[in-house]
Amino acid sequence: METEPNITDLPPFFQMESLGISPSRTYSAFILGVVTYCFIVAGNLTIFLTITLNQSLHKPMYLLLLNLPINDLMGATAFFPQLISSIAVQNRSISHPACFLQALLVHLYAGGAYVILTVMAYDRFMAICCPLRYNSIMTHRNLLRIIVAMWLVDLVLISVLFCLLSRFRFCRAHITDMFCNNASLVKLVCGDTTINNYYGLVLSSFLQGVSLITVAFTYIQILVACLINKQADTKSKAIRTCGTHLTVYLVFQVTSMFTVLSHRFNEVSPYLRRSVGVSILVFPPILNPLIYGLNTKEIRSRVIHFFIKKRVTGLDR
Numbered sequence: 001m002e003t004e005p006n007i008t009d010l011p012p013f014f015q016m017e018s019l020g021i022s023p024s025r026t027y028s029a030f031i032l033g034v035v036t037y038c039f040i041v042a043g044n045l046t047i048f049l050t051i052t053l054n055q056s057l058h059k060p061m062y063l064l065l066l067n068l069p070i071n072d073l074m075g076a077t078a079f080f081p082q083l084i085s086s087i088a089v090q091n092r093s094i095s096h097p098a099c100f101l102q103a104l105l106v107h108l109y110a111g112g113a114y115v116i117l118t119v120m121a122y123d124r125f126m127a128i129c130c131p132l133r134y135n136s137i138m139t140h141r142n143l144l145r146i147i148v149a150m151w152l153v154d155l156v157l158i159s160v161l162f163c164l165l166s167r168f169r170f171c172r173a174h175i176t177d178m179f180c181n182n183a184s185l186v187k188l189v190c191g192d193t194t195i196n197n198y199y200g201l202v203l204s205s206f207l208q209g210v211s212l213i214t215v216a217f218t219y220i221q222i223l224v225a226c227l228i229n230k231q232a233d234t235k236s237k238a239i240r241t242c243g244t245h246l247t248v249y250l251v252f253q254v255t256s257m258f259t260v261l262s263h264r265f266n267e268v269s270p271y272l273r274r275s276v277g278v279s280i281l282v283f284p285p286i287l288n289p290l291i292y293g294l295n296t297k298e299i300r301s302r303v304i305h306f307f308i309k310k311r312v313t314g315l316d317r
Helices: 023-053 060-065 067-089 096-129 131-137 140-165 182-186 194-228 232-264 270-295 297-316
Strands: 013-016 093-095
Touching: 013 096, 023 060, 023 067, 023 270, 023 297, 060 067, 060 096, 060 140, 067 096, 067 140, 067 270, 093 096, 096 131, 096 140, 096 182, 096 194, 096 232, 096 270, 140 182, 140 194, 182 194, 194 232, 232 270, 270 297
Parallel strands: none
Antiparallel strands: 013 093
């Protein structure tokens, strides 16, 4: 019969999975991590500041979009600084509170992405399929309520997950992933984690299921409206704005689904599970600013105008 480790013998920190970086490549890995994080911060701050500082972009679509770079920065900041520091000191240990905080922020980021992208899809549905009612429904007051509700729903759902986790004491110290998350921490606790496992499954199914159904419904309705509408300009604008959102949504949905499934099946190799898990914290925060910056004409034109104006001002000096 296997005996559980003595809790009193456990160190006050967890040991995360080794990165497998040879000493000769440590410097390159460190630079890559720093450059990637800086690129994410710069890209998302550009989108955030462009919308914030341009009064003409203070419309429901862009104010909802404003939440996406905030969420991406939260997810990237939860992961990259700890990763970069562990590469620099070549030590993969992390304290219990720091690990718990990282896991909480990572899950808030994942849940927030689903909620934000789902609400953005509904906003596009209202704008295209119900244009006469759109302005009366999406007032600034209602928009503020929607944004507050988005973050509250995310916070409540994820807080319950970690309240269930906080009931236990840890009797193991080795995390098999590249970062702290609920699935990895549940494997380290002492006691019956059936409730945790069920709630985690229900939570992921609820977020992904409701999001997928809502987005599918809205885009079917938008497609029908575009087929009925005879105006070429209206069709073009609808396809352009919805195509951008759908691309961002699919990037996150695919990476997230693979991450969840990799933890549910023991047959998945640890290397593949770690690689897929990291992708959800890397690809969406990198790609989202590029997709919205390049595909959204209003944002692209204002970013270009800002840099041209800054260059001309510099030359005048």
